Amino acid sequence: MAVDTVRQTEQTSVLERTQQLIKKALEHMGFAESFYELLKRPRRLMTVCIPIRMDDGSVRVFTGYRAQHNDAVGPTKGGIRFHPAVTPEEVTALSMGMSIQCGLTDLPYGGGMGGIECDPRTMSAAELERLSRGYVRAISQIVGPTKDILAMDMYANAQMMAWMMDEYSRLREFDSPGFITGKPLMLGGSAGRESSTVKGVTIVLREAAKAAGLELRGAKVIVQGFGHAGGYLAKFLHDAGAKIVGIADTGGALYHPDGLDVDYLLEKRDASGAVTHLFASAISNRELLVQACDILIPAAAENQITEENAADIQAKIVVEAVDGPTTAKATEILTSRGVLLVPDVLASAGGVVASYFERVQNNQGCYWSEAEVYRKLDHLLVNAFRGVHRIALESKVDMRLAAYMAGHRKMAEAMRSRGWV
Numbered sequence: 001m002a003v004d005t006v007r008q009t010e011q012t013s014v015l016e017r018t019q020q021l022i023k024k025a026l027e028h029m030g031f032a033e034s035f036y037e038l039l040k041r042p043r044r045l046m047t048v049c050i051p052i053r054m055d056d057g058s059v060r061v062f063t064g065y066r067a068q069h070n071d072a073v074g075p076t077k078g079g080i081r082f083h084p085a086v087t088p089e090e091v092t093a094l095s096m097g098m099s100i101q102c103g104l105t106d107l108p109y110g111g112g113m114g115g116i117e118c119d120p121r122t123m124s125a126a127e128l129e130r131l132s133r134g135y136v137r138a139i140s141q142i143v144g145p146t147k148d149i150l151a152m153d154m155y156a157n158a159q160m161m162a163w164m165m166d167e168y169s170r171l172r173e174f175d176s177p178g179f180i181t182g183k184p185l186m187l188g189g190s191a192g193r194e195s196s197t198v199k200g201v202t203i204v205l206r207e208a209a210k211a212a213g214l215e216l217r218g219a220k221v222i223v224q225g226f227g228h229a230g231g232y233l234a235k236f237l238h239d240a241g242a243k244i245v246g247i248a249d250t251g252g253a254l255y256h257p258d259g260l261d262v263d264y265l266l267e268k269r270d271a272s273g274a275v276t277h278l279f280a281s282a283i284s285n286r287e288l289l290v291q292a293c294d295i296l297i298p299a300a301a302e303n304q305i306t307e308e309n310a311a312d313i314q315a316k317i318v319v320e321a322v323d324g325p326t327t328a329k330a331t332e333i334l335t336s337r338g339v340l341l342v343p344d345v346l347a348s349a350g351g352v353v354a355s356y357f358e359r360v361q362n363n364q365g366c367y368w369s370e371a372e373v374y375r376k377l378d379h380l381l382v383n384a385f386r387g388v389h390r391i392a393l394e395s396k397v398d399m400r401l402a403a404y405m406a407g408h409r410k411m412a413e414a415m416r417s418r419g420w421v
């Protein structure tokens with residue numbers, strides 16, 4: 001099967017899995033089938049053709065998408081990814097994920113997501129600028145600070161956000177920093193944005209430890225993935241007094257029950273987050289996941305905890321710092337064994353919260369310090385964790401389903417109040 005077809009099939013199944021969970025969450029909360037009919041697809045999905053003059057004088061036509069899942073609570077909000085294999089199914093599933101994150105953190109938004117089929121690594125800065133501006137012109141009728149707020153996502157950067165904001169401001173003939181988030185600081189970006197997602201993981205992890213009655217100081221932790229996210233989390237936990245007993249990268253894994261020297265490993269890792277190849281004692285990733293520990297943090301790849309190894313995981317808490325590391329069946333097995341699973345939608349919600357903060361600051365024209373951003377982030381994520389955990393306990397459901405329930409309750413009630421269903 002061609003790589004693109006495989007990716008398309010994978011994305012379709014992500015979409016189907018998301019839809020199944022939405023259905024289950026709505027049923028648990030007693031909402032009628034009509035709510036699911038409206039929430040199982042985006043309210044709007046736009047496909048656009050963007051003709052761009054390339055540096056060699058030729059014209060290439062790019063395809064872009066924008067999915068707006070649901071705007072009952074407020075404008076939609078979500079990123080734009082620049083990827084050669086982005087599909088309408090992918091942006092649809094991601095827009096639903098954004099709705100859930102906005103819902104469980106109680107933001108006044110619904111979810112949106114966009115994408116442009118392109119490989120930014122093969123394009124010049126001038127071509128990327130023309131493409132970024134062309135995408136904004138193509139979707140300008142359906143987006144805007146009070147309709148659908150764009151943000152940064154995969155392979156996009158702050159410069160692209162700046163070009164897009166500038167293009168929208170030119171079209172509307174007024175300065176519109178609230179059109180997009182992830183901007184450079186001097187154009188209305190927010191302090192603390194870059195670390196907000198991984199900082200958010202540390203906040204929910206801290207709450208999960210409290211809920212499980214586990215002291216972080218002295219806790220044994222395995223982190224799978226030693227790149228930006230995994231490295232940051234290992235360092236944070238190490239500094240908080242935890243013992244990092246295991247780490248992993250694509251080449252293998254290291255484990256020592258007395259703890260690893262995190263600072264040394266961080267110093268030795270290369271730009272891709274690889275370090276285990278330097279050690280003869282390296283074990284496999286598979287072996288690492290089932291070693292003794294209190295906390296396991298998958299921060300590398302999808303489908304790592306499956307039916308095959310879930311029964312052997314020894315951690316009391318699993319925090320999903322990456323999207324989709326645990327299969328549905330494995331979620332069931334872990335939950336039935338009393339493992340506290342912090343699902344990806346909750347663990348990575350810090351990014352959308354910081355994005356919301358950027359827009360609030362743009363609206364106010366008043367900017368917060370990094371400490372202020374983190375204080376507010378802490379507040380919203382602690383509430384989010386506690387809300388999801390309470391639903392899981394009261395409704396006797398796993399934390400993933402509880403997160404979907406928390407993520408949909410307000411949206412479904414807003415749809416009812418508006419008279420849509």
Ligand SMILES: NC(=O)c1ccc[n+]([C@@H]2O[C@H](COP(=O)([O-])OP(=O)(O)OC[C@H]3O[C@@H](n4cnc5c(N)ncnc54)[C@H](O)[C@@H]3O)[C@@H](O)[C@H]2O)c1
Pocket residue numbers: 194195197198201224225226227228229230231248249250251272273274285299300301321322323348
């Ligand atoms: N960068 C962030 O702030 C951040 C925050 C939260 C979550 N995330 C998510 O975490 C994931 C990793 O992001 P990143 O920025 O750390 O990427 P990265 O490229 O910096 O690092 C990835 C790490 O995972 C390892 N890895 C990749 N596949 C692996 C596998 N199958 N088994 C074991 N190790 C493997 C790599 O060797 C590397 O150490 C992404 O899905 C991202 O969305 C990132």
